Amino acid sequence: MELDQHAEELASDLGVDREEVRADLENLVSYDVPIDEAKQSLRRKYGDGGGGDDAAPSQVDVADVDTDDGNVSVTATVLTVGKRSIRYQGDDLVIYEGELADATGKIDYTAWQDFGLEPGDTVTVGNAGVREWEGRPELNLSEGTTVGYADADLDVPDEVGGDADLVDLRAGDRGVNVEVTVLEVEERTIDGRDGPTDILDGVVADETGRLPLTDWDPHDAIGEGESVRIENAYVREFRGVPSLNVTEFSTVERLDRAIEVGDEAPRMTVAAAVDTGGVYDVTVAGNVIEVRDGSGLIERCPECGRVIQNGQCRTHGDVEGEDDLRVKAILDDGTATLTVVLDRGLTEDVYGGTLEDALDEARDAMDREVVAETIADAVVGREFTVRGHLSVDEYGATLDASEFAETADPPADRAKELLAAVDAPAGDGGAAGGG
Numbered sequence: 001m002e003l004d005q006h007a008e009e010l011a012s013d014l015g016v017d018r019e020e021v022r023a024d025l026e027n028l029v030s031y032d033v034p035i036d037e038a039k040q041s042l043r044r045k046y047g048d049g050g051g052g053d054d055a056a057p058s059q060v061d062v063a064d065v066d067t068d069d070g071n072v073s074v075t076a077t078v079l080t081v082g083k084r085s086i087r088y089q090g091d092d093l094v095i096y097e098g099e100l101a102d103a104t105g106k107i108d109y110t111a112w113q114d115f116g117l118e119p120g121d122t123v124t125v126g127n128a129g130v131r132e133w134e135g136r137p138e139l140n141l142s143e144g145t146t147v148g149y150a151d152a153d154l155d156v157p158d159e160v161g162g163d164a165d166l167v168d169l170r171a172g173d174r175g176v177n178v179e180v181t182v183l184e185v186e187e188r189t190i191d192g193r194d195g196p197t198d199i200l201d202g203v204v205a206d207e208t209g210r211l212p213l214t215d216w217d218p219h220d221a222i223g224e225g226e227s228v229r230i231e232n233a234y235v236r237e238f239r240g241v242p243s244l245n246v247t248e249f250s251t252v253e254r255l256d257r258a259i260e261v262g263d264e265a266p267r268m269t270v271a272a273a274v275d276t277g278g279v280y281d282v283t284v285a286g287n288v289i290e291v292r293d294g295s296g297l298i299e300r301c302p303e304c305g306r307v308i309q310n311g312q313c314r315t316h317g318d319v320e321g322e323d324d325l326r327v328k329a330i331l332d333d334g335t336a337t338l339t340v341v342l343d344r345g346l347t348e349d350v351y352g353g354t355l356e357d358a359l360d361e362a363r364d365a366m367d368r369e370v371v372a373e374t375i376a377d378a379v380v381g382r383e384f385t386v387r388g389h390l391s392v393d394e395y396g397a398t399l400d401a402s403e404f405a406e407t408a409d410p411p412a413d414r415a416k417e418l419l420a421a422v423d424a425p426a427g428d429g430g431a432a433g434g435g
């Protein structure tokens with residue numbers, strides 16, 4: 001149904017001016033409020049049902065909020081509040097996002113106006129819209145929503161506030177606070193939504209891991225080697241891995257103590273690593289069970305660097321390919337599999353020769369495939385420990401290796417150790433664990 005029809009229907013139901021209703025509807029919809037919720041909100045505004053409480057949505061536990069619910073009311077503790085600005089239909093909107101929790105569970109929310117929420121507040125959110133995001137319900141706090149502050153505290157198992165270790169951050173986390181050391185940082189100028197914009201790109205680390213960082217409103221305190229506390233950052237996925245985003249609403253403070261940086265990447269089973277949806281720096285160990293097609297001696301487009309076949313780049317057409325070495329190997333640790341990608345340097349290590357040696361071998365055999373066969377002989381059936389960036393998409397999990405070495409201890413022991421770690425009772429499920 002068109003907006004006009006909704007407005008017509010509402011106006012005649014409520015006996016109010018159609019244009020006025022239409023403007024209100026348009027406004028709510030422009031704030032991403034679902035149409036049904038917008039209509040309910042207007043029915044309340046214009047006094048349908050005498051403004052009594054009989055029309056109020058039912059009070060539910062957080063765990064019972066369902067994506068099929070229209071509107072709900074919940075009483076919950078505010079865990080996090082992240083503030084950021086988004087460009088929506090040409091306007092800059094400041095929104096507030098985070099998590100609410102009660103004893104039964106927690107849920108993400110987006111507040112389209114400032115309700116004054118603070119972490120630790122216990123609130124009754126009345127008439128919040130429910131929307132679906134990646135299959136899960138989320139709460140929409142909009143114009144038609146009421147927020148009442150409760151005196152009594154709820155017994156909530158989750159930690160209040162956004163303090164987090166890097167290893168625990170996931171794309172979608174809001175209102176995040178971290179204490180990190182800046183490992184690398186550089187200034188870049190990008191084509192922003194308002195023209196050329198200076199940003200900072202870098203990598204930060206704490207004892208548990210490291211993450212790429214983008215500062216959209218460069219803060220002086222973010223300098224190489226500095227230890228800083230960053231408040232109100234958010235995490236989004238960039239090139240398949242989580243990335244920490246700092247904005248004009250974030251605060252960055254230099255710390256007078258150094259945040260220790262771990263040398264090791266967090267070690268996970270393949271299943272646990274894949275389950276995170278992407279990790280910037282992780283270590284896994286497993287058996288190479290197969291070297292995939294597209295390994296060994298390959299050709300790349302000189303323009304874009306993509307791997308080409310028969311001298312044809314998908315973007316640049318007929319090109320003079322450049323020789324390169326690469327391995328795409330399937331690694332299996334008994335919990336799941338992923339594809340490990342080795343660059344030229346790591347491939348030369350496992351091949352036991354340089355690119356020139358590989359070209360010689362291919363010439364002698366009059367077959368470029370022999371290089372991949374030599375590599376397969378060297379790695380298939382052996383156990384390797386791999387560190388790198390893990391990205392996960394619809395085609396599977398890919399670990400872009402920065403380190404690749406044969407595992408020293410026998411595979412059977414390693415597998416047992418990993419499984420024991422997974423099954424360990426009361427494990428914190430978080431950082432490095434035994435390493």
Ligand SMILES: [Zn+2]
Pocket residue numbers: 301302303304305306313314315316317
């Ligand atoms: Zn190309």
